Amino acid sequence: MAAVYKTLSSTTSHEKDPIERKNRQRVLILSSRGVTYRHRHLLQDLYSLMPHSRKEAKLDTKTKLYQLNELAELYNCNNVLFFEARKGKDLYAWMSKAPNGPTVKMHLQNLHTMEELNFIGNCLKGSRPILSFDATFEKQAHLRVMKELFTQIFGVPKTSRKVKPFVDHVMGFTVADGKIWIRVYQISESAQGKKKPAKDSEDMDTDSSPKKGKTEFDVSLVEIGPRFVLTPIVIQESSFGGPIIYENKEFVSPNQIRADLRRAKAGKYNRRTEAQRDSEAKRGDLGLKSHGGRKKEKDPLSDNVLFA
Template sequence: MTKLSKKRKRSETREVKDEEEKPLPSVRIEEPVPKKARWINRQRVLVLATRGINHRHRHLMEDLKRLMPHHKPESKMERQKTLSVVNEVAEMKNCSKVMLFEGRKKQDLYMWLSNIPNGPSVKFLVENIHTMAELKFTGNCLKGSRPLLSFDPTFTQKPHYSLLKELLTQTFGVPNKHPKSQPFFDHVYVFTILDNKIWFRNFQILSEDGAVSEIGPRFVLNPIKIFSNSFGGAPLWENNVYISPSRFRRQISIAKKKKK
């Protein structure tokens, strides 16, 4: 036998011994992990805007996004597209609510709140907008904390206000045990009805005795019309005293001309 053949035999016998000495793979039995508190309410809110909103409107939308850890963002929507497209985007994002900001003439802002996919939906005119950066209040809240929702007693006196209360609750209320939320409350949203409009305020809770400090933002929702479906359908209610911003400005200009 040659030296090469002897070396091959020795290497083969060593490999066989090594294979015999290797232990068998062990089977791991994992203990069941104890169940944590489940996230039952899985409502998500799709927040987006159409092209044409100005910088103040965009800052208001960003303020609301920071206050809503259960939101899902989406890029701006082209104004040529119909609003029914938003339903398809919300279903792809697994969102059950939609908050859509629609700008007109770079100065008027409308807000849609809709329940996906079967409605109802409501269209508001957003007035008296003051963002957090403008107000510079001393109040503050931790990112992702859950808010308490406080509603004016007037919300229970009329059917359309009751419907608006339920839609606002499901949109602004942060679900319990949401992965991006904190397990405590440190601020409160106040919805007040005055002059047939809904006034929104956000306060920090300073102590248990009721001391609060305003955080912002501030805005007023002027309800225009409630629809039976999502972004359309038969009108369930219409504001008879509503005046569009363009018509209001036209009336003011006519009044000024008459005075001259």
């Protein structure tokens, strides 16, 4: 009996298909203190589009980001999507692969949520997306790293317990002007309209008889939101720490932009006041004003000084 069992087990083991590797990805989504209502709506939109994610309360600190690795381990997540708000205006997105990294810090701008623009598209809640990447992602090393992070964070695995067996929307990632433009579209299918044939009725009866059971559909994309633009800043080797392996030298922080604008406005005001003061002094010197102006210095050799 043992020999028979060995022979049967050996034959069945060769006939079995290879075991598929399960893609077990879970994402922890959270934000810092000071987010606005538009930022909260963005978090809710992403959470509804990612059924394999876990939404957590706000993080109190903005400096000790290494604590996010402990939170990810606590909630059994291997990806972290953290939104950091600064001054109630700026929003930075941190994407990390916990616990070993890498980590990408990006500046988020041009944000439009699902309810903001009243997108007409709609997808099934819990469905899986198709990730569409631009060909530019394969040309540079840091873009390939970011493509892998986007794939593991936004790519919903089919083995997740909250996922429905449908694929009805597309997430597009496009690189333009050094920024990453993200759009979400619904895959809309509509039946084609019946067209009248140009042939005679006799030809219709013989050659072009319609086939039953087959229906052709027109496939189109309808935007459902949210839409936003990401500007990469730095890429760190480990998760929320470690050496910087990429830095965007062309990035200018919004704080610096606002400071330059204030400085430019202050320079215009100072130049205007100085010009006004100089014009008033010139008018006083020419005797065009009864009061004000510069006083002429007394000549020591004048008659008023010598015979005073």
